[in-house]
Amino acid sequence: MTDKNDNFFERVYAVARQIPYGKVTSYGAIAKVLGATRSARMVGWAMNASHNLEDVPAHRVVNRIGLLTGKHHFDGTNLMQQLLESEGIEVIDNQIIDFDKHFWIPEMDK
DNA sequence: AAGGTGACCGGCC
DNA sequence: TGGCCGGCCACCT
Numbered sequence: 672m673t674d675k676n677d678n679f680f681e682r683v684y685a686v687a688r689q690i691p692y693g694k695v696t697s698y699g700a701i702a703k704v705l706g707a708t709r710s711a712r713m714v715g716w717a718m719n720a721s722h723n724l725e726d727v728p729a730h731r732v733v734n735r736i737g738l739l740t741g742k743h744h745f746d747g748t749n750l751m752q753q754l755l756e757s758e759g760i761e762v763i764d765n766q767i768i769d770f771d772k773h774f775w776i777p778e779m780d781k
Numbered sequence: 782a783a784g785g786t787g788a789c790c791g792g793c794c
Numbered sequence: 795t796g797g798c799c800g801g802c803c804a805c806c807t
Binding site for chain 1: 786788789791
């Protein structure tokens, strides 16, 4: 580890941790807050590393259409969906129902 | 050291 | 109307 807390990753984690219970957001939204509107890919990349952290609810982060694209990266196959449903979010076939309703706009709470 | 990839997004054909 | 392609930036081999 040798404290490789890159500001980039830290910043993504900071936003992801701010996601309230029962809410979800998209990679692009986070990227936008980070100042990298067109670098949503980096957000997903950071999430990959967040696997080591427990304070980062990656299961609350999906793509812009509310599709659990990264569910494949979780421990199990439907673990991500289970977590979302556990929070009151209806998920069918890796697709979040009323995504815009559960959508939460991330902010840099400073 | 350089190249390729990646949990995406948006625009263009 | 849908499918394809490029862009963006950091990490990995």
